[in-house]
Amino acid sequence: xxxxxxxxxxxxxxxxxxxxxxxxQAAREAVxxxxxxxxxxxxxxxxxxxxxxxxxxxxxxxxxxxxxxxxQPEANWITRAPSLRRKAILMxxxxxxAGHGLYLYxxxxxxxxxxxxxxxxxxxxxxxxxxxxxYPTLTWADVGAIGWLVDGAAITNQVPLCRCSYGPYxxxxxxxxxEESFHxxxxxxxxxxxxxxxxxxxxxxxxxxxxxxxxxxxxxGPPDAESTHTAQAMAWKIKRHTNDELxxxxxxxxxxxxxxxxLTLPDPDLKWNEERGHYDxxxxxxxxxxxxxxxxxxxxxxxxxxxxxxxxxxxxxxEAAAAYARKHTGxxxxxxx
Amino acid sequence: xxxxxxxxxxVFVRSRRGLSxxxxxxxxxxxxxxxxxxxxxxxxxxxxxxxLWVVPSASITASSPxxxxxxxxxxxxxxxxxxxxxxxxxxxxxx
Amino acid sequence: MTTTDTTAGTAxxxxxxxxxxxxxxxxxxxxxxxxxxxxxxxxxxxxxEVALANIALDLLGQARVLLSLAGDEDELAFLxxxxxxxNVQLVEQPNGDFAHTIARQLYFSTYQRLLYAALAAGxxxxxxxxxxxxKEVAYHQDHAEHWTLRLGxxxxxxxxxxRTACEALWRYTGxxxxxxxxxxxxxxxxxxxxxxxxTAVLTRAGLPVPSGSRTGAWRAGAGRQxxxxxxxxxxxxxxxxxxxxxxxxxx
Numbered sequence: 001x002x003x004x005x006x007x008x009x010x011x012x013x014x015x016x017x018x019x020x021x022x023x024x025q026a027a028r029e030a031v032x033x034x035x036x037x038x039x040x041x042x043x044x045x046x047x048x049x050x051x052x053x054x055x056x057x058x059x060x061x062x063x064x065x066x067x068x069x070x071x072q073p074e075a076n077w078i079t080r081a082p083s084l085r086r087k088a089i090l091m092x093x094x095x096x097x098a099g100h101g102l103y104l105y106x107x108x109x110x111x112x113x114x115x116x117x118x119x120x121x122x123x124x125x126x127x128x129x130x131x132x133x134x135y136p137t138l139t140w141a142d143v144g145a146i147g148w149l150v151d152g153a154a155i156t157n158q159v160p161l162c163r164c165s166y167g168p169y170x171x172x173x174x175x176x177x178x179e180e181s182f183h184x185x186x187x188x189x190x191x192x193x194x195x196x197x198x199x200x201x202x203x204x205x206x207x208x209x210x211x212x213x214x215x216x217x218x219x220x221g222p223p224d225a226e227s228t229h230t231a232q233a234m235a236w237k238i239k240r241h242t243n244d245e246l247x248x249x250x251x252x253x254x255x256x257x258x259x260x261x262x263l264t265l266p267d268p269d270l271k272w273n274e275e276r277g278h279y280d281x282x283x284x285x286x287x288x289x290x291x292x293x294x295x296x297x298x299x300x301x302x303x304x305x306x307x308x309x310x311x312x313x314x315x316x317x318x319e320a321a322a323a324y325a326r327k328h329t330g331x332x333x334x335x336x337x
Numbered sequence: 338x339x340x341x342x343x344x345x346x347x348v349f350v351r352s353r354r355g356l357s358x359x360x361x362x363x364x365x366x367x368x369x370x371x372x373x374x375x376x377x378x379x380x381x382x383x384x385x386x387x388x389l390w391v392v393p394s395a396s397i398t399a400s401s402p403x404x405x406x407x408x409x410x411x412x413x414x415x416x417x418x419x420x421x422x423x424x425x426x427x428x429x430x431x432x
Numbered sequence: 433m434t435t436t437d438t439t440a441g442t443a444x445x446x447x448x449x450x451x452x453x454x455x456x457x458x459x460x461x462x463x464x465x466x467x468x469x470x471x472x473x474x475x476x477x478x479x480x481e482v483a484l485a486n487i488a489l490d491l492l493g494q495a496r497v498l499l500s501l502a503g504d505e506d507e508l509a510f511l512x513x514x515x516x517x518x519n520v521q522l523v524e525q526p527n528g529d530f531a532h533t534i535a536r537q538l539y540f541s542t543y544q545r546l547l548y549a550a551l552a553a554g555x556x557x558x559x560x561x562x563x564x565x566x567k568e569v570a571y572h573q574d575h576a577e578h579w580t581l582r583l584g585x586x587x588x589x590x591x592x593x594x595r596t597a598c599e600a601l602w603r604y605t606g607x608x609x610x611x612x613x614x615x616x617x618x619x620x621x622x623x624x625x626x627x628x629x630x631t632a633v634l635t636r637a638g639l640p641v642p643s644g645s646r647t648g649a650w651r652a653g654a655g656r657q658x659x660x661x662x663x664x665x666x667x668x669x670x671x672x673x674x675x676x677x678x679x680x681x682x683x
Contacts, residue, residue: 045402068478075472082675082683083506084462084499087469088492094472095485099379102478106363109345115365116342140674172362179383190683198681306473314476316593317530318341320586321367327585329368343477364479370578375479378486 036237041167044110052236055229056166057111058127059238064104065122065129069303071097073137074146082140089186090143096183100176107168123308131289132215134297141194141201141208147187148261149209149216149254155180156250157220160240169238188257195262202262209258210266217281218289220247251279344393346372348380351388358390366391449614450557451502452518456612456656457547457558458498459519462509463664464540465491466671467527476530483575487537490568497561510675514665515658522604524655524664528597531583531590535597537576542629543608544569546622556615577633584637591638598634599642606646607654 028047035042042048075094081087105115121127132150137143158180161173194205221227221243233239241249251270258265269282292300343365349358361380366372372391380386400408416422425432468488475481499505522540527533548569551562583594609623631641653659675683 043402045399047402068473071473071481078469078472079466079670080674082510082678082681084492084496084509086683087465088489088496091469091472091485091489091492095382095482095489098478098481098485099382102364102379102482103362105478109363114342116339175362193683197683198678200678201681310474310476313474314480314530315341316587316589317476317480317583318343318367320590321371321582322340322343322586323590324582324586325368365477366479367582371582374575374578375483378482379479382482382486 036165039165039237041170042165043167051232052238053111055233055236056169056238057108057113059229059233060104060108060111060169061113061118061121061127062129064101064108064118065127066133067097067101067104069122069129069133069307070150071101072303072306073133073135073299074143076137077140077143080140081143086190093147093183093186096179100179103172103175104169107166107172110168119311123304123311125295125304128293129303130219131292131297132219133303134292134299135211135215136299138211139204139208141191141204142212144187144190144194144205145208145212147183147185148191148257149187149212150219151180151183151187152254152257153216153219153250155184156246156253160246163237163240165237188261191263192261205261206263209263213265213267214284214288217247217251217284218286220244220250222286222289248278251281255279343367344395346376346391347394347397348372348376349390349392350376350380350386352385353387358388361385363394447614451614453612453614454498454501454558455508456518458495458502458508459517460523460540460544461491461498462495463517463519463667464523464536465489465495466667467523467525467536468533470527471533484533487572487575490565490572494561494565494568498558501557506675510672514660514668517655517660517664517668518658519655519660520604520607521655521661521664522601522608524660524667525601525604526663528600529593530579531593531597532600534576534579534583535594535601537572538580538598538630538633539601539605539608541569541572541576542626542633543605543622545573546625546629547617550617550622551615554616558615580633580639581637584634584639594637595639598639599644602642602644602646603648604654607656610654610656612656 029049032042032046032048032052035046042052071094074090074097078087078090078094081090105118108118109115118127122129132153137146155177158173158177162170162177164170164173191205191209194201196202221230224230224242224244227243230239230242234242255265255270267282269280271280272278273280291297295301344367345363346366346369347363348361350361351358361376364372364375364379366375369391373389376389376391381389412418465488468484468491471484471488472481475484495509496505499508502508522536525532525536545566548562548566551558552566553559554562580594583590585591605626608626609619611617611619634641648654650659
């Protein structure tokens, strides 16, 4: 990509003397800090601290990767969906996830990284995706549980990101959040149908909720005390709430929803705390979280292998289209080579 | 750029007739024809648009943030360009 | 393109010939949607994930309307045995590589556009459905043609793969033009128009028009007679097993 591309972030320093550089640098930092403090948006060509840029790339890329890896556990049930209505809904949902991945890669590209670079980092394990997708979808009810719990947790995380200080990320999130609410509702509705269905269907729904509850709580990330990125991300207004705040908000929302479903949540310590005005919940097994994150989850290898395979199998297709464009329009590649 | 990499395009969507095209986001495509189709599939799948533009991202020339002051501040001290600058006696209509 | 229910309030056809035609066309759309659904998560590029899913969703929507004309959509989709399905063999062929999927799309979407255009101009109860569907499948055809050009005239490898795919699926294209009772279509004219259209695209893509026979040698028939290829049983087993495991359940 050319340096002057409209969407690309500028972090390079202008040449000059050291003293002048330092003064100019301080002035830029002051402008940036003032913009963040005033709740203004930072836009791609604005000067930004390198650490801010790197932090955004890391977070947006991880988010984009989560969307496209997250297609796999649900796509697992497209061909087996139990009614044509459910099949159409699930196809549309998995398609949306591809779309969300695209919006987010677009946002990351405004920071001067290419989608190819990011995909390569995903394929080689140098960038992460949400650990939740390293769990398998064993029954149809898992599709409902993912919609309700996983998408519900994701929405809790994502709604504040619509006000993130980086403009392109915030705008992508507005689009994503608008579409996500359909995802959560379809999941809830699918689970409700199972819960109110036959005994076997009800048991299937309960089993899925039992398996997905704790991993969903882990989606908010480690406790605040152990979270390495939270403080700085909040100072920069990339993040607006801490992991524990968001986790609590999610639990408070989910408990009455579970009751309405006629399903239980697998936590004997879950109870309303009048004093705090929140639900108390039991300890999260962080050892499992870290193990899955490190690669020992039930599906880590499978997810990455599948993704890499699709990318490699598609190389000849992408090459063909690029070659055709060179022959017939002279458009691609050359302008940006 | 490797042989299987597609360039980046910016997508502009007219959400309904009477409105101008606004920037929706970007995507990758090998050429303009495919970019338009990818834009249709990606940015209008919930009936968000009635017309699309795609532009190679590399073809956009943007003003630089460093030039922000000379570009945009001079407009700030010309309030006489705005209708509210002028006082009109009460009761005068159609003005 | 939408995920809302398209089947509500559709009257069931009473004319048995029309019912069986709706079933055949509905099965075509359903089975191809099922195949395209297998691409989810595996497409060559993210933009194409979205494109293939759009096509699959259009087809699934058409299938639901058509099957509802013939009976209950889910009973028909999930509880019929293999021999009772009336789809053409072309749509049940495995996805193969992307070239096979595109060749299948080219052959089928060209047929579907001509078919729905003719139905939309007619006066059967399918005219309304066809008028809506013809816009969808015109886009599918456009998608298939653009990819046929790019694969046929892209790299040596893509040309070879596309040529192989076009030849491999050619033998399933004759069946598309078996007359369907109740529709009153001039299938000879449809077939001639199809051949013209496909020939033009393949020629522009620098691909030879396959020279082999367009029908199988099996005189008993093909998909429209409920005679399918071996791939189809597995497709159905996967599609139907969950629904069949819970008799009478609602989802």
